[in-house]
Amino acid sequence: MLKYNRLALIAILVCLILSGCAVSRDTNQIEAYNQFAIRAAQAQLWNEAVFRWKQVIDVDPEDSKAYNNIGVAYEALGKIDEAVAAYQRATELEPDNKYYRLNYRRCRIHIRRSGVDDEDTLQSEEEESPIGE
Amino acid sequence: MRIVKKIGILLATLTFCGCSTAVTRVSIPVKIQSEIDITRYSNFAVLPFVNERQSEHNEELPLEVGEDIAATLRRGLARQKRFEVIGSQETTRLLTGEDLGEEWLADTKHLSQLGEYFEVKGVIVGSFRFYSDSRPRRYYGERYSIQRQRYVMDYQDYMQKTYLLSLRVMIIDVETEKVIWDESYRRSTAEAHTIGSFIFSQAGPQANTVRELGRRAVTEFTRQISPHYEQEDRYLVK
Numbered sequence: 360m361l362k363y364n365r366l367a368l369i370a371i372l373v374c375l376i377l378s379g380c381a382v383s384r385d386t387n388q389i390e391a392y393n394q395f396a397i398r399a400a401q402a403q404l405w406n407e408a409v410f411r412w413k414q415v416i417d418v419d420p421e422d423s424k425a426y427n428n429i430g431v432a433y434e435a436l437g438k439i440d441e442a443v444a445a446y447q448r449a450t451e452l453e454p455d456n457k458y459y460r461l462n463y464r465r466c467r468i469h470i471r472r473s474g475v476d477d478e479d480t481l482q483s484e485e486e487e488s489p490i491g492e
Numbered sequence: 493m494r495i496v497k498k499i500g501i502l503l504a505t506l507t508f509c510g511c512s513t514a515v516t517r518v519s520i521p522v523k524i525q526s527e528i529d530i531t532r533y534s535n536f537a538v539l540p541f542v543n544e545r546q547s548e549h550n551e552e553l554p555l556e557v558g559e560d561i562a563a564t565l566r567r568g569l570a571r572q573k574r575f576e577v578i579g580s581q582e583t584t585r586l587l588t589g590e591d592l593g594e595e596w597l598a599d600t601k602h603l604s605q606l607g608e609y610f611e612v613k614g615v616i617v618g619s620f621r622f623y624s625d626s627r628p629r630r631y632y633g634e635r636y637s638i639q640r641q642r643y644v645m646d647y648q649d650y651m652q653k654t655y656l657l658s659l660r661v662m663i664i665d666v667e668t669e670k671v672i673w674d675e676s677y678r679r680s681t682a683e684a685h686t687i688g689s690f691i692f693s694q695a696g697p698q699a700n701t702v703r704e705l706g707r708r709a710v711t712e713f714t715r716q717i718s719p720h721y722e723q724e725d726r727y728l729v730k
Contacts, residue, residue: 397516397728424729431726435520458515458727465724473525 389415389422400432408432423452427459434466442466514730519723526574526719528663528673535576536569537583537610538562539603541659541706542594544621553622557699558592559584561620561659561706568714575718578610586610594619597662600669607666614672618661622702626653626690651685653693657705661713673717677709 396411409432415425430445446463453459541558562580569577578586586609596603597617607615628651635646656678663673681701685693 393730397730400518400728401516428728431518431520431728434522434726435518437523456729458729462726465726469522469724473523 389418389425392418393424393428396428396432400428400435403435405432405435409436421452423449423456423459426452427456427462430466431462434469439466439470443470516728516730517725518728520726521721522724524720524722527716530574530717530719533614533663533665533672534574535578535612536614536616536663537578537607537612538566538569538616539583539587539596539606540592541617542592542596542619544594544619553702554699557702557706558620560699560703561710564703564707565616565661565710565714568710569718572714572718578612583610597660600664600671603664604666604669607664613666615664615666616661617664618659620660620702620706621658622655622698622705624653624655624698626651626685628652629684651687651690652682653685653690654680654682655698655701655705656680657702657709659706659709659713661710663717675713675716677712679705679708681705 392411392415396408396415399405399407399411409429412425412429412432415422416429419425426445426449430442430449433439433442433445443463443466446459446466449459450456450463539562541561543553543555543558559580562583566577566580566583569575587606590606597619603615603617607613628649631648631650633646633648634643636642637644657680659677659679661673661675661677662671664670665672681704683693
């Protein structure tokens with residue numbers, strides 16, 4: 360009986376260690392992709408950066424950082440609709456992050472300044488958004 | 493007890509470090525649209541700028557300064573692919589016999605007639621005011637006194653001469669005879685003078701200064717009416 364208990368304990372420990380390793384490996388991978396993408400973005404290689412952040416999102420679809428960063432990249436590439444969607448997702452995932460809010464707000468100001476035809480769309484976006492002006 | 497305190501400080505520091513978000517600031521290009529309807533106003537005639545004579549402080553300037561400012565504006569607009577501008581020679585040729593004066597600016601009907609003659613959608617006209625302001629200034633610094641064997645406070649008097657240019661730019665819609673743009677651009681520059689150089693500067697030519705200030709003002713106007721890219725900061729989160 361004691362032997363089985365000990366075996367069970369060891370099995371649980373092994374499971375925990377393995378699951379911990381898996382999580383850590385994913386985290387490391389995400390970190391590595393993110394760092395690489397940031398370096399690419401700093402070198403103005405926005406398409407490469409987008410590709411990396413998409414990989415991050417594939418690994419962890421709830422990664423708010425990746426959504427924010429990919430939003431910046433889309434904005435730099437002139438894909439404003441995609442940028443807005445990404446910023447929106449980032450702020451949904453982490454509403455209190457001031458950097459996400461700042462980026463999103465600047466993007467919307469830019470849209471307003473550049474005179475987007477469908478002002479109604481923009482207004483509805485603002486109403487839906489969790490961010491206050 | 494001390495060790496506990498130290499551990500506490502270390503833990504607090506580590507906690508705060510962990511709580512902060514590491515960000516990288518990057519600049520991205522954002523497109524800034526023209527402040528006028530560029531689909532409608534695609535070609536312009538730029539008429540010579542006139543010197544506002546009623547102002548008492550206005551400096552005496554050669555007549556061609558207004559034409560020089562207009563030529564700078566023509567060159568700036570011609571570089572934009574969306575705009576077509578009537579060239580300087582053609583403008584001079586077509587304006588032969590016209591009296592250039594301040595009364596032009598109010599007569600939008602006549603300006604739009606000229607625009608029809610030039611076959612353009614918009615006529616750019618304007619005026620400028622150039623004046624200088626001189627004030628005595630004192631510069632405080634330190635010098636080494638051999639007598640006292642230390643640095644002592646010292647000052648030097650000089651004349652600061654500030655040149656100011658106020659450029660008014662208007663765009664007249666040829667079809668409707670309405671003023672669609674009326675803005676003033678102020679630019680200034682300052683020089684430090686001793687008494688000798690100040691007297692010389694009062695008598696010397698100032699056309700180059702007004703041309704340079706005019707170029708800066710015209711650049712600002714061109715930027716406003718043409719679509720361009722500006723750099724804006726965004727934050728990437730690590």
